[in-house]
Amino acid sequence: MAADASSAAGAPVRPSWRRDRDTVWLLTLWIVLSIIGCLLVALVWGPHMPPGRASVQAASQATDITVLGTIATPVIIGVLLYFGWALAFWRQKPGDETDAMPLHGNVKVQATWIVATSAIVLALAVYGTVELISPAGAGAGQGPQPIFRNGLPPAASTTSWSPNSNNILQVQVIGQQWAWTFRYPQFGGFETTQLALPVNQPVQFNVTSLDVIHSFWAYTLGVKADANPGVNNVAYTTPTKVGDFQVRCAELCGIWHGAMYDTGVVMTDSNFMAWTKATAVQLASVTKILPPYALTYDPTNIPAGAINQALGLTSAGGGYYNPADPEQP
Numbered sequence: 382m383a384a385d386a387s388s389a390a391g392a393p394v395r396p397s398w399r400r401d402r403d404t405v406w407l408l409t410l411w412i413v414l415s416i417i418g419c420l421l422v423a424l425v426w427g428p429h430m431p432p433g434r435a436s437v438q439a440a441s442q443a444t445d446i447t448v449l450g451t452i453a454t455p456v457i458i459g460v461l462l463y464f465g466w467a468l469a470f471w472r473q474k475p476g477d478e479t480d481a482m483p484l485h486g487n488v489k490v491q492a493t494w495i496v497a498t499s500a501i502v503l504a505l506a507v508y509g510t511v512e513l514i515s516p517a518g519a520g521a522g523q524g525p526q527p528i529f530r531n532g533l534p535p536a537a538s539t540t541s542w543s544p545n546s547n548n549i550l551q552v553q554v555i556g557q558q559w560a561w562t563f564r565y566p567q568f569g570g571f572e573t574t575q576l577a578l579p580v581n582q583p584v585q586f587n588v589t590s591l592d593v594i595h596s597f598w599a600y601t602l603g604v605k606a607d608a609n610p611g612v613n614n615v616a617y618t619t620p621t622k623v624g625d626f627q628v629r630c631a632e633l634c635g636i637w638h639g640a641m642y643d644t645g646v647v648m649t650d651s652n653f654m655a656w657t658k659a660t661a662v663q664l665a666s667v668t669k670i671l672p673p674y675a676l677t678y679d680p681t682n683i684p685a686g687a688i689n690q691a692l693g694l695t696s697a698g699g700g701y702y703n704p705a706d707p708e709q710p
């Protein structure tokens with residue numbers, strides 16, 4: 382290259398006009414591709430981002446993922462563009478065995494890098510913190526005394542509920558190896574394997590376990606909360622779409638962990654009220670031998686009367702269970 386100057390060490394140096402031209406091209410291409418990329422991610426991919434928009438909390442999470450994906454797009458494009466440009470134009474020419482120009486630091490690049498990355502990380506930390514607690518704790522388990530309610534109604538009554546009242550719907554989620562059951566204290570306390578919810582009504586999940594640690598993951602509702610034995614873990618959701626949703630266990634809990642799933646359903650208010658009424662009647666004989674509703678359970682503490690009643694035994698007949706009898710298990 383006749384036009385190339387030489388460094389003091391004798392290595393060829395790209396002339397400044399070539400370097401300026403590269404910079405202008407790279408910057409222009411990066412800006413144009415980033416604008417196109419950001420629009421595609423935000424407007425085309427964004428509406429399909431997981432976990433979907435079947436609840437207020439899920440929609441908030443989908444928005445967060447879209448925002449983060451859009452912010453990441455210029456970074457990814459910048460890295461790939463610079464990499465491709467270097468491969469195409471800055472590679473060593475055949476037969477050129479000279480060393481490249483030695484680098485001795487560049488204060489402008491270093492300062493720009495530190496300021497830009499610090500600003501991005503700090504801004505994301507603030508955004509992430511705000512989004513983590515809104516709306517209503519973003520659908521995550523908040524422990525027994527949740528702080529982030531974001532205007533949700535209180536649990537004014539734990540024994541009755543009607544749609545659109547100032548009283549949040551309570552659903553207890555009970556994990557055990559290897560199934561989920563759901564208890565509805567405001568409808569007589571029946572316990573069922575079916576999870577039904579009314580649309581557009583805030584729900585308070587009280588999540589607990591009878592044995593090991595499980596994790597209640599109603600993915601498309603944006604809810605994920607650990608189910609710990611002896612602990613009540615509260616999570617909120619407000620479903621906004623009628624239809625089915627999947628429930629999984631997201632904590633390795635034993636050999637059949639993978640089979641611990643269920644299908645829930647979001648229904649209209651009137652269908653939900655009809656379902657609770659019918660289920661309460663259908664399960665009445667089982668409900669009356671369940672332990673009284675509580676936020677945690679000890680499965681080893683089963684009242685003797687419940688066992689006898691379930692088995693149809695009486696003290697006059699044989700086999701009556703007496704917990705005070707050491708001969709009995």
Ligand SMILES: [Cu+2]
Nearest residue numbers: 595630634641
């Ligand atoms: Cu599990």
